[in-house]
Amino acid sequence: MIGLHVTPNHYYETIPDVSTLSNELWQQHSELIGIDINEQAHINLLSEFDLKYKEDFNKFPKNKVTCPYQYFINNGYFEAIDGEILYCMIRHFKPKKLLKLDLDIQLICLLKPLLKIRPIMATKQN
Helix, strand or coil, rough: CCCCCCCCEEEEEEECCHHCHHHHHHHHCCCCCCCCCHHHHHHHHHHHHHHHHHHHHHHHHHHHHCCCCCCCCCCCCCCCCCCHHHHHHHHHHHHCEEEEECHHHHHHHHHHHCCCCEEEEEECCC
8 A cells, every 4th residue: 555545535535544444454355245346247338328428428518607507527526427427327227316415406407407307305404
């Protein structure tokens, strides 16, 4: 381990602070019992996304536009790859409803007209 994070080390990120994990953890082999990674299926799905939807998501504006709730890639939260993959997954799997949990409102506003789905807005209760 070289002690370098390539992603933000923050409470809201899903990747843990590896400096808090023991060195022994990195030496253990896991059988991942009950988990089928199925790499080839993932690669095939990403290839299908590229073929079917690349033209669409390449049109996403990079920077903020005049429309106040228009999704744009350089938003500081849900940027390239995240927004593109979510867009592709929703286009591909066609859910009838989308449950919004702590996603930026821009993303919901982008998805609603493009995907013709009915978002259900949910907020955390303190």
